[in-house]
Amino acid sequence: MPILLRPVFSLLVFAGLSWSLTSQTPAPELPTFFSSLSEDELPSVVIETDLRRLIGRKTQEEYQDAQFSLSVRDSLQFSGEIRLKARGNNRKQACFYPPLKLKFDKKDLQKAGLQPSNKIKLVVQCRSSDMNGQLILKEYLLYKLYNLLTPYSYRVQLLQFTYLNNRKKGKKNSESEPQYGFLIEPEEEWERRHEGRILDRERGKVEYFEPAPLLAMSVFQYMAGNTDWYIYNLHNLQMAKVPEFDKLIPLPYDFDYAGLVDSYYAIPHESLPIKDVRDRYYVGETCTPAELDEVRGLFIEKKAEVLATVAGFTYLEESEKKGMINYLEDFYEILENPKRAEAIFCK
Template identity: 25%
Template structure:
């Protein structure tokens, strides 16, 4: 009898140890919703809500229903979620606001997905062809940066049907793209997002900062700042004790050239499509940063040419030539001539 009790206790102990080790392993193998969608094709989102609530309401949160389909079939149908309206500037200037999709934890659990329940949906700002082209252009910038480094936001192109709750057959259709949640980046890279202003230079991973600074120079984007925590997020990597920099929001870049963009030009810029290097950190290493980034030339050009994106051939060619002129400028100059505030003049074609 005593032997049986010892055996039972030992068996119970083994079971507890197994449960403690197997649950984290099971959790690590589960996907997030973004990861699930990232491997699907031709994704269609249907959002059903009170029709005027996104554009004519002061509410920041709208109750809605979502359906998600792809070429693999239906993932969810008419599941409740909350639409959070983002972007104060965009809400003032645009026909349509950017959205944060806040999914119900119960829905994620029913799909056996990890509990990363918020996802940004980048929407059209302007109605019509211009708004759709701007989406293609900005998404292309994310695709180019992703081809350079894994320390980047991944994106998913989607078709969105915006439907009237009171008349479900009345829907507007637009393209858009989903932005990888910060929780997914944490899982993928083993880092943790930190909201800080004006970090010390020696706290930044030089390589990742250099990539972000050179890339924003390449695409003609001045709407970013690590010091001001604007359109560049910091993720702390415990393994190396440094912050990595991941840029985002490229709609104010010259490549997108959004008609709602309003900027004051520095004195050294003669044309709005001139490009200026404004890396706030490692200023004494600007030449090294830009020369190192030149090594990505072939990858950048190849992505513009071949990335899965509905963008037409003519627009791809214009962007490719705009990038090639920048790479030619970097190649032609010695590191000492590539300094903070150096300008790559616009010569047309974009």
């Protein structure tokens, strides 16, 4: 069954090279499952699987069979058999529902007119409650805010999904309440989009990174109130190589421990001088006032768009929007004062 596709436009510029208008236009590249989805829609997903087995054996991260269907405005867009497994570290321990990795059947993707790129990560609610739904929406928003600041970031797709517990024969399948979740752009898709490469490494060093992108990422983490990342063991951080920079750029992920999200299970690391994740603390590298001025300019330029993104997010409750906006405005109050900003980031 065909997937609802989003138009894709590309512009190729070659210095000193002209093309004849009569040249044959190459066939457009097929979309991936992720890129076929529209950010303007909220797809509805049903995952039918042995939920008891998934939750009971989540620490083992074993693939199991499932049935996956996706609809947009009550119109079925994709359906097929998949394999899924639990993934993650802290969340897998703290949450009833673990984050998932989905593995599609390549033949089903090809029949739908999609590339056979068949693995994707799904971030789900920790538990079935409205409060947990708000938490996952706030984490989704943090990915969207980072998208505003740099193209070198993971795109995400919001969706609403339901678990259908595939029980033993003779017993009626049970259905969960609808929950929010989001898909994270697959690594290979990010690499194609940027003509780059995400390194498979377990250790990093400050000197590996381009200073400006590293500082911008570090300031973003401070804005989010997130101390749950680390360069040296690449905790919630990847290194990527793109043509635009000589050195590597940082690629952060997992923001559930951020103060802006304020998950009930999130606590600062014992080595930090803070007791609450909503207390901001800068864990990035120091910088010069000149380096900071450039990054300050970027964040201040994007301030209106950052606040508008939160204010205009339909699915978040008004009280949660207000809390996020107040938290962000506290950050901008610091950033817009050069002396206060230098005292934090250039110490």
